Structure formats: structure tokens, C-alpha cells
Ligand code: SF4
């Protein structure tokens with residue numbers, strides 16, 4: 001197979017685009033997709049101060065690399081969840097990556113706020129991933145807001161996004177469908193959230209990391225059951241094999257034709273937020289979920 | 305003999321003969337975009353030939369968690 005652009009030997013075949021690229025042209029294609037998405041949905045521009053959530057996995061590090069190459073103003077934030085060796089390894093990948101390239105980054109440990117994830121797991125009854133996700137989103141946003149960042153970027157890719165869209169559609173979850181997309185505008189203490197890799201697949205971010213020499217973690221979190229989303233991704237993968245290009249069409253089609261209707265339908269629900277009595281961040285009830293969780297962990301550890 | 309390392313999981317398999325990267329994907333029941341096929345510092349597209357004595361890494365790309 002030959003590269004579509006320069007006719008050299010191809011390294012990456014992309015059935016959904018009926019094409020293939022050599023290493024150099026693939027890196028260019030990857031960066032072009034990021035720019036195209038950023039432009040199309042007005043994710044950010046060169047005046048933005050962007051905080052990139054770095055988990056240590058391929059997507060977040062690819063994101064940091066490509067935004068750096070495109071000369072955006074980026075700073076990394078890694079949240080150390082305190083999950084033993086798994087978190088140590090993740091932190092190691094982030095640190096090595098940023099130090100090697102001289103990129104600015106910060107590390108925030110949830111244990112420092114009384115929220116080491118193993119302690120949280122022992123103290124709450126809900127599935128740990130939903131609580132952990134909430135804690136991560138809370139601290140990413142808080143850090144971004146308090147340090148003057150104008151956008152918060154995460155490494156969600158096209159497979160993550162279509163799997164989530166598919167799950168939300170199966171439940172006809174109007175509230176989630178109304179707010180899903182590559183850009184969630186900032187409001188009050190919420191910093192704008194963006195997903196610059198939403199046009200790129202997991203395969204493409206993995207190939208990008210390999211070709212751009214980005215060393216990343218590959219092990220899954222010991223708490224990830226992974227069942228539903230992995231299953232959804234497989235299903236979407238099967239559909240994509242039959243009709244190449246289906247994933248991006250499903251997603252962009254939703255943004256264009258589906259989402260506006262859901263947005264209109266759930267407008268009323270959004271102003272129900274109040275300030276958390278403990279931390280002052282937006283909350284559905286008097287005390288926000290993260291502050292409540294912290295209270296539960298403190299109680300549990302005091303009783304030990 | 306062809307040696308194949310599977311990531312993640314660090315499993316190693318050997319095959320007496322595989323002609324192409326596509327055949328390797330088939331043997332592992334993987335789709336074209338489910339995994340990177342790595343030989344040395346190269347990525348192989350499915351049509352590339354695999355030779356006797358090759359060491360290949362198959363890196364599955366689905367991320368969990
Ligand atoms: S798998 Fe669950 S517990 Fe582990 S990092 Fe992800 S959300 Fe947190």
C-alpha cells in the first residue's frame with residue numbers, strides 16, 4: 001500500500017477514509033484533523049490558555065503532543081488517584097513525557113484532599129467509576145478555574161464519543177444527549193470543556209503515539225470492569241467495518257441534526273444549580289457530590 | 305518461526321508460517337483497526353508481508369477505564 005499524499009510506502013491504513021499514509025503524512029493528517037475539529041466547533045484558538053488532562057494513557061499524551069506541535073498554549077494536569085502501583089505507573093508516564101519535552105505540567109493528588117480512590121471505594125456504595133469520574137472532573141475544573149485557564153481539554157476520541165452517544169441513545173437520555181459534544185461552553189465556575197481528538201479513532205491515536213515516539217501507559221486501571229463501553233465500542237467497530245466512515249457520520253450528524261432538539265428540550269433543567277455550602281462550586285444540592293464523598297471517607301477512616 | 309508479542313497482557317505466541325499482516329490479524333480474530341502491527345520501528349499495513357524469523361508486536365488499541 002502506498003501513501004495517498006506522497007506515494008511512499010504506507011505505514012497506516014485507514015479504511016474509513018479509504019486511504020493510507022506514510023509516517024510523515026499520517027502525522028500531518030492527524031494534526032489537520034485536530035485543527036479541523038477545533039475550527040469547526042470553535043473549541044479554542046491561539047489566545048486560549050489550555051489545561052490538558054493527562055492520565056498517562058495514549059489519548060491524553062497524544063493530545064498534549066499534537067497541541068504543542070500546533071503551538072497552542074498548553075499546560076498539563078495529572079490527577080494522581082492513589083491506586084497503588086497503577087497510579088504510580090501513570091504518574092511516571094506523565095512525568096517522563098513532560099520532562100523529556102520540557103512541557104509545563106502539574107500533579108494533584110486526590111489523597112491530599114482525603115479522596116484516595118481506594119478509600120473512596122471502601123466508603124461509598126455506588127460504583128467506584130462514577131464517583132471517581134466525578135472527582136476527576138471536579139478537580140480538573142477547579143484547578144483550571146482557579147489558575148486562569150480558559151479551556152480544559154481531555155483526550156476523548158471518536159470511539160469514546162460514539163460509544164457514549166450510542167449508550168445515551170439506547171436510553172434516550174435527553175439530558176446527556178443535549179450536552180454531549182466536543183465543546184461544552186464555560187459558565188460561571190465551569191471552565192469550557194473541549195475534546196480536540198473527537199474526530200480521531202483509538203487506532204489513530206495509538207498509531208500517532210507510536211510514530212511520534214510518545215511513551216504511554218497501556219495497563220488498565222485495576223477497578224475498570226470496562227464491560228458496557230468496551231461492548232459498545234466493539235459493536236460500533238463491527239458497523240464501521242461494514243460501512244467505513246459510519247462513526248464520524250453518526251457523530252457529526254448527531255451534532256448537526258440531533259443535539260439541537262435535545263438542547264431545546266432540556267433548557268429548563270440547567271439553572272437548578274446552587275453553590276455548594278462547603279466548597280462554593282456549582283452543585284445540585286446544598287453540599288456537592290465531591291464534598292459529600294469526602295465526608296463519607298472521613299467518617300469511614302475515623303471509625304477504623 | 306514467527307514470534308508474536310501481544311500487548312497489553314505480555315503474552316508471546318509463535319507461528320510456523322504467516323504470509324501477511326492481514327493473516328496475522330485473522331488468526332488473532334482482530335479487525336484492521338483493532339491493533340497496531342509493529343515490526344522494529346515500523347508499523348505494518350495489512351497487506352505487508354511477514355517473513356520467517358520476524359518478531360512482531362500486536363498492540364491492541366481499545367482503551368478501558
Ligand atoms: S477505571 Fe474507574 S476507578 Fe479506575 S481511574 Fe477510571 S474511573 Fe477511576
Ligand SMILES: [Zn+2]
Pocket residue numbers: 003004005006007008021022023024025026
Ligand atoms: Zn506520505
Ligand SMILES: [Zn+2]
Pocket residue numbers: 276277278279280281287288289290291292
Ligand atoms: Zn463542594
